[in-house]
Amino acid sequence: MLKTKKFQKKKENFTCENCGKLIKGTGYTDHCSNCLYSKHVDINPGDREAKCKGLMKPINAEVKNKGYVIYYQCLECSYKFRVKSAPDDNFEKILELTGKPEQNNFSVKNEK
Ligand SMILES: [Zn+2]
Numbered sequence: 810m811l812k813t814k815k816f817q818k819k820k821e822n823f824t825c826e827n828c829g830k831l832i833k834g835t836g837y838t839d840h841c842s843n844c845l846y847s848k849h850v851d852i853n854p855g856d857r858e859a860k861c862k863g864l865m866k867p868i869n870a871e872v873k874n875k876g877y878v879i880y881y882q883c884l885e886c887s888y889k890f891r892v893k894s895a896p897d898d899n900f901e902k903i904l905e906l907t908g909k910p911e912q913n914n915f916s917v918k919n920e921k
């Protein structure tokens with residue numbers, strides 16, 4: 810049997826380090842719904858194991874499975890990851906990200 814880590818759900822509020830908005834945690838909240846910035850805190854979603862704690866900048870977004878996927882890059886260590894957008898995310902910001910042609914060459918491996 811593979812050792813699998815359970816997805817950890819934590820309800821935690823946080824203040825966005827980019828725009829200063831207080832975000833109310835729902836247990837799935839991993840990024841600011843206002844400016845979409847995130848923080849490099851997870852190795853696996855929800856585990857909060859990453860030591861970096863750098864600010865994750867949203868650099869691109871695309872439509873996927875009737876929702877949006879937001880791509881991030883850590884401003885500290887350049888680590889890249891992507892998350893599904895949340896229903897209360899700032900939609901205009903997402904649209905801005907989807908319209909960035911100069912970043913269309915950004916790619917994530919192991920695409921399903
Ligand atoms: Zn923010």
Ligand SMILES: [Zn+2]
Pocket residue numbers: 849861862863883884885886887888
């Ligand atoms: Zn980082």
